[in-house]
Amino acid sequence: MADTVLSKFAIGSLALKSAIQMEHLRRQERANLSPIRLLADALDETTLERSDGSEAYGLRVGFVEPYAKVYISSGKTASSEGDLQTFIDGAVGKLRRVAEEDVDPGHEGLSEMVKLCLFLHEEFTQYPVERGRDGRSDDSLEAETCLR
């Protein structure tokens, strides 16, 4: 059975929960790290395996544009899909480190990760503005589907 990618809404929800928990960490309050681990796993599922350990092989269908928007929101300029995959792989690694309590609460990277999670939440959770004539949204993984 192939790996199943979570719905975009589910990824957005995990991103919000992760942002909340990392903000608790930043404030040196008690935090639940499991949403952060789950988010790392979910983001990892959206990238395809690297073909030879170094070459970027791409992202799952439907994730290039949303990740490009998140990347740009982070103040960076992407020029290829490989940039986006590297960006997501990097985020997965950082999230895993946080989930393993390997990051100091005062670490400035933590605040960046909170921002990244909020961008992910915005990109994946916001109700699509454009809807088809059948009311079907463009939110691919949990869209209503109908006969036409």
Next chain:
Amino acid sequence: MVDQTTVSKLRLAYARRRIDAFLAQIDQLRASSFPHKDFELALDGLEEFARNEAANLELPPNFDEEVIDKACFQIMEVVERHTHFLGFILRSTNVRNAFELHDPLRALIRKVIGDQARVLISAEWNFIPFTYPRNIDSLPNFVLIGTPATDAGNMLVAPLAGHEIGHSIWTRHDFAEDLEQRIRKETSQVLEADEARTRRLLDEFGMNDLGISIVQDTCAKRALRQLEEIASDLLGLQIFGASYLYAYEYLLAPSGYPQDLNYPSERKRLHILQEQSEALGIEVDGEVYERWKEKPVDSRRRDMFSVVNEIVDACMMPLRAKLTKTTTELSLDAPTDEDIAPVLSAFEKGVPYNGKASLGAIATAGWNYTRKRSGLAGDDEEKERRLVNDLMLKTIEVNEYNSRIANA
């Protein structure tokens, strides 16, 4: 100067009230009389989901403002996305629904997606059958099937549930994951084959490597959607036989809607269904395939439509292979003439069929009866319309009774 902590406190309070109101509606719905346990389980699932989301609001008002705003926004999304599920559940209790269909449809769905499957059927105020087949985060094991309220209780539209079940099979049996690499490869080849067209598409997205990736991804995403629709049609045909096509014609012919990138054109869908019917030896009246209309594609979107169309064509062979493998594994067999004939014969005598019959055989017999009589639309034919519908429903009940006795 406005105190932002006060703003946060109020926003969190309002979000809390919104989600509490949603939860209160769930409580009120529990007082309804439900025809099946699946409906109560759906409410349990929604409640658990909503409470989990509500936990995001347990924040002190001096927390990061941006995080608080997003948490409040999330609650709006949750309520907006799920309120119509509550309406669906409420309407599912209405007596206009064909409750007789629930058990056989659930048995069919369990066969194809597993014993954990739950089914909700409701008459909807939309003239389209629809479902939420992909894993809804709040109700991951549920298949929701809606029929237009105007045709609620009309057994002749029941075969269209086959299309919705097809979406569930697509998800549960990893069709997208298995086809994804091939789609990516075909997308690259299709875009490389016509440089001028690709350049025009790139003008929309930017000319750098990322622009190409976005064009590829957008085309691949649409192609994947269209392949899902085609697979769902073919699975509907496999489950319900010719009755799937007759119900499709009843609800959609002659069409004429603008084309949509998420769907193959009507003519293409019908052509693929015709090919598959012939390949499976399903006998279908030829009139079904005639005079389907479609509006020409808007000139601004012509390039995207043609690219997606070509990718879909290139992926039909692996799609068919995946369908054959899946339907064989699931032992999904279209009803044969031998299955249909005794049911039709009973209907002709004005009695329900008391032998074993699949939903597909019952629906096809009902359609054959109706089509032989030119659609039974006359004012003086209302009694006969009701009779054939009752015969179909009673045959389903008899089958259900026999099956329970056999398993007792």
